[in-house]
Amino acid sequence: MTKKTKSFEALAKELLTKEQIERANFNAQIRYQMMTEVANKIKKEMEENKIGFNDLVKYMGTSPTQVNKILNGNANITIESLAKICSVFDLEPHIIFRKPRQ
Secondary structure (H helix, E strand, O other): OOOOOOOHHHHHHHOOOHHHHHHHHHHHHHHHHHHHHHHHHHHHHHHOOOOOOHHOOOOOOOOOOHHHHOOOOOOOOHHHHHHHHHHHHHOOOOOOOOOOOO
């Protein structure tokens, strides 16, 4: 007897409410947007300050793999890493929370 496997979407619809699915999708969009914005800002600062990849690795005191993930928008970046990045580029962070545009 073969066992049918359900797709993730089918399983999610079966186990979660529509509101829970929408909230999870919204969360994923926010995470992607934030990671992309951070990565783009770092790349811009690197270019403007003539700081290369290896220099950033050294200044942050982290692995090349982690810096690569950050620059590609694939890292779950910590507050500590954000603080190091701000320090490297002499930046002051500003965080703004606002309602999404309708």
